[in-house]
Amino acid sequence: MIPGGFERYLRRVDAALFAAVAATAISAATVGPSAHAEDKPYKIEKDGTVDWSTFSGYRRYHSECHVCHGPDALGSSFAPALANSLKTMTYDQFIDVVVNGRKNVSASSDKVMPSFGTNRNVMCFINDIYAYLKARADGVLPRGRPKHEPKPKAAQEAEDACMG
Ligand code: HEC
Numbered sequence: 001m002i003p004g005g006f007e008r009y010l011r012r013v014d015a016a017l018f019a020a021v022a023a024t025a026i027s028a029a030t031v032g033p034s035a036h037a038e039d040k041p042y043k044i045e046k047d048g049t050v051d052w053s054t055f056s057g058y059r060r061y062h063s064e065c066h067v068c069h070g071p072d073a074l075g076s077s078f079a080p081a082l083a084n085s086l087k088t089m090t091y092d093q094f095i096d097v098v099v100n101g102r103k104n105v106s107a108s109s110d111k112v113m114p115s116f117g118t119n120r121n122v123m124c125f126i127n128d129i130y131a132y133l134k135a136r137a138d139g140v141l142p143r144g145r146p147k148h149e150p151k152p153k154a155a156q157e158a159e160d161a162c163m164g
Contacts, residue, residue, distance in 0.1 A: 041131040044140055048147055052155050055148035057132025060125040064116070072143040073136045078111060086130075086137035094130060098122065124162035 043051040050058075061073065068079040075081025086094065101115030116122040122129070135141035 040134070040138070041127070042135040042141070044135065044146075048142075050135070050141065050146045050148050051131075052149055052151050053128045054131045054135055054141070055146055056125055056155070057128035057130065058146060060122065060129050061132055064119075064122050065129070068113075073133055074143075079113070082133050083136040086133045091130065094133075095126065098126060098129075120163055124159060 042054040044054070061069075062071065065082070066073075068076060069082050070076040070079070073081060073083040073086075075084070089097075097113060099115065099117040102113040104111070132141070
């Protein structure tokens with residue numbers, strides 16, 4: 001069983017997306033409070049300062065995803081540029097791929113997108129990662145480490161509850 005905080009966090013969200021991993025770990029849960037599926041899940045000031053969630057997404061992306069998807073979401077020879085993917089992918093499609101992973105069966109390669117559905121370092125921050133990638137895809141966030149607002153107390157509390 002998953003300890004309390006994480007499960008509670010996940011239960012807040014919609015149910016179908018975690019189906020594929022339900023048997024192994026996270027039952028009857030998913031990640032997708034529709035609030036985060038909004039068009040612009042990020043906030044960027046005129047001077048380039050970003051909200052905490054977008055900065056958190058920047059950090060998590062560069063610890064969990066960039067080895068395959070390249071720095072600044074620009075892609076690599078191994079995996080696609082998510083700054084392009086997020087121009088057309090919906091929030092639900094994004095969550096589905098991250099939770100369940102994907103192997104492109106039509107491609108004659110063995111490149112695999114791993115499943116992150118049980119990885120708290122990813123799933124506890126998935127909406128942050130989405131916000132960051134969406135900002136990159138929308139062309140409103142330049143390459144590199146952005147300036148950011150201080151970490152809000154609520155963000156720390158949500159993180160503590162989810163990470164357990
Ligand atoms: C071990 C390498 C690897 C890591 C780490 C990785 N990915 Fe992937 N990812 C891939 C590959 C390879 C594909 C393409 C799979 C395919 O073609 O089916 C992919 C595809 C995707 C797609 C679909 C893109 C599209 O254009 O359809 C998304 C979204 C995605 N990854 C998000 C992430 C996120 C977010 C992270 C970090 C939490 C991450 N990936 C970490 C290898 C990786």
